[in-house]
Amino acid sequence: MTDKTHMLTRLSDTTKDVADPDRDIRGRRVVDRGGDDLGKVDDLLIDTDEDKVRFLRVEHGGILGIGATASFIPVDAVRDISDDEVRVDLATQQVADAPRYDPDLVDQTSYYSDVYRHYGYTPYWTPGYAYPTGPYLL
Secondary structure: OHHHHHHHEEHHOOOOOOOOHOOOOOOOOEOOOOEEEEEEEEEEEOOOOOOOEEEEEEEEEOOEEEEOOOEEEEHHEEEEEEOOOEEOOOOOOHHHHHOOOOOOOOOHHHHHHHHHHHHOOOOOOOOOOOOOOOEEEE
């Protein structure tokens, strides 16, 4: 592992933005591979050194954002993006069972490793990792 795992930042906490506003997926519904609603993309966790999105921050549950739970989904799980939704190649239960988002842990390598391991994706810091194709560039 490298120190790059400590350089991830929420896009909303930076001065960066998605180059084409029409391709900004924040606010879109996230659906699982069966079409069931998982929540909405609240923010994007980005690697500011490489200007790449690494995780979607998805909020689910709660009412009007109050009491909502946040989960990180690796960008590798995104299979399709339409004007109003993001489809991921995951099951609802898999997301429900994912390591919980904890603001005190998100900067720790072990948290990111746990998330990647849970979903079965190769971490981006692994040699030979290939960034997924798709509209995820800033």
